[in-house]
Amino acid sequence: MTPEQLKASILQYAIQGKLVEQRAEEGTADVLFQQIQQNRKKKNIKEKKYPSITEDEIPYDIPDTWKWVRVSEICSILNGDRGKNYPAKSTLKKEGIPFISALNLDGHTVKNDDNLLCLSNEQYEKLGNGKLIKGDIVVCIRGSLGKHGRYPYDKGAIASSLVICRQFSDEDVLADYFMMYIDAPLFYALIRKYDNGTAQPNLAAKSLEQFLFPLPPLEEQHRIVTKIEELLPFVDSYAKAYEKLEQFNTKFPEEMKKSILQYAIMGKLVEQRAEEGTAEELYQQIQDEKQKLIRTGKFKKDKAFSDITDDEMPFDIPDNWKWVRVGDIFNVGTGMTPTKSESRFYLGGTIPWVNSSLTSNRYIEHVDTMITQYALDNTSLRLYPAHTLIVAMYGQGKTRGQISELLLPATTNQACAALESYSYQEVTTKYVYYCFLFNYEKLRKRAEGTSQPNLNVQKIKETIIPFPPLEEQQRIVAKIEELLPYCEILSKCKQ
Known part of the structure; x- marks a missing residue:
């Protein structure tokens, strides 16, 4: 369960009357x-007439001491001024009377940051509607539907994408409970029901007035809020722990893969066996084969490499x-890019030509791309030949x-290094592939430019x-190929 789901569950329990017990001495919501x-x-506020709540509308049962009401029966829903006096954004300043948009709401209050723009006194006085007083609840009804905060x-005043929910009651606890209601799944289910937007989500103020609201007795509201x-x-603590776990789970398949490869190339993945001989013997066999190929002219003789320190x-x-x-x-070579202006290099080509992007x-x-024999x-x-290893020497990302x-x-372009075995053994090619795979980051750091x-x-x-x-290479490769699929399964589980 995600932290968001946990919080939503708690809030839904709260507005279903399941979070705290009911107490007869606290009276009823009817009172x-x-x-x-x-x-x-x-307050001389005119009553809004809407149809009575039907059984079909009620989403779930609530305690007998509670009451289903419409939002319009407990607060006024006030639109902003959308007439000629609506202020252009270019006229708003950093100081003055706050002019609130959805950008300023954080689910609790109005953020006082660089995004908070203000009206002059003259602009404020010209507004006919949408003026805020302390304690008003502001809700977005266009775009970021349901985004809210308490003023x-x-x-202050509101932008046209917002409405003011102003309580009839003077009890702060009712406003606190109402804020919880806005955060609960029921509120968002009602938004989805009444959303009449197409390209941009949109909710009419009259629709918000008709939202169902589960009203508990006042004392019970106080206990629910508490x-x-x-x-x-505890939800916040859970969220931090959950985030760490998510990070761990995200990294774990790749870290597991790196660990397998590291153990493999350090000689720790499988045991050593004396009867399998030594790498020195295998190395000398490869050198003998290499010299034969040089004598036949298949490969050119390289300058001797320095001893490994x-x-x-x-x-x-x-x-x-x-x-x-x-x-x-390995004989290490590269390729080139035949000029594109010479059609004889490409037209009717049947020979594969590899670029570095294919190394993914x-x-x-x-x-x-195919090139010609010409x-x-x-x-x-x-x-x-087939089974040559191709390493990308440069490329994007x-x-x-x-x-x-x-x-x-295949042939290659100049961005690729081709590793052609002097004495081809399928298992050695695979083993060296895994060595390069493990050393990917280290190799990248050796680049210049x-x-x-x-x-x-x-x-x-x-x-x-x-x-x-050689025989140990076979056992190492077999063990790697047995274990790496589990890393892939773990990665897919996180997607």
Whole structure:
């Protein structure tokens, strides 16, 4: 239950006569109603004639000592002045007599802030209607329907989107109870019933006059108001706790995902097994394969990378693991954008061309742009095989640092780094994908530039990752893929 729902439930209980007990010695609402009518007559306020309340109108049962009445029977509903003397906004000042709009109402009172504009005495005197006195309840009937507040100043006036609810009774407790009524679900149900707006919600003052009002005896009203004032601090405390819980629940799936990936690449997600050998052995196998491919001319020889220093290693890894640079186990390349003015590069193209925006997906299996064989033959583009990892080196928003895996042979633009395995193992590609996924924020911070920070191929090559033996990689990937769906389920539960 949200804090708003909790508060609404308490208020609804209050106006149904279920929040405090009824006491015979406190009399009945009929007696109070007659007193209110006497007050109305003393103030020379004309009675508004509306049809009697029918059984079909009554939304729920109330205690026998209560009485259903119409709002017009306990207060006057007063419109603002909508004639020629209505003040233009440009003529209002920061000082003078407050001129209230919905913007100034906070559900309790009138906010005295920079949005409070004022009339001059001359403007105020010219108004024929809509003049406020202290204690009036102001309600919005156009736009923000039901927004309200109690007027705290001696003089004032209302904008045309508001009405004044002025009590016939002089009892403050009745006004306090009325304010609670405006906050309760019944009031908003009646707004929905009578709302006659189309593009803008709109409620006629005459409709508000016909709203049903559950009237308790005066002493019971006092006890209801006291009980509400006693309970609302607990609702506020609940709201703070609820907000913290919501924040936790919102962050938890992503934090859980990060924790799984962190444990995985630190060697803590699965146990190490001596019979699975060492990462050094796997690394040497990859280096042998790399040299063969260089000798055949498939890849160019890279400059040797510097040794990985202790300062570069962010955490300890198991003894049978090895810190490696991405460029030691993958050939890292990029692409380019064939000139758009050369139709032979694109017309009738059948070769996929990837840009960095596609890295938001786990896999790249469809592309928006195709190039021709002519473009591949006459530019520096390289066709990367399926299962090449694609890292976004720059792009808008969250793009930089994202990683995806090709499911089809494709070329790329210059905003992508392509990681082509020297010795393809499906599990190693997946494991390195998860390493990049975990290091997303760290990789982004390595970007350089002012207006738009970028990564480059060299930075991708020099990136270090913790490298386990092949069979342990298989167990790590299997465990990650077993656990991550639970994070997705949790995320969907919050949507």
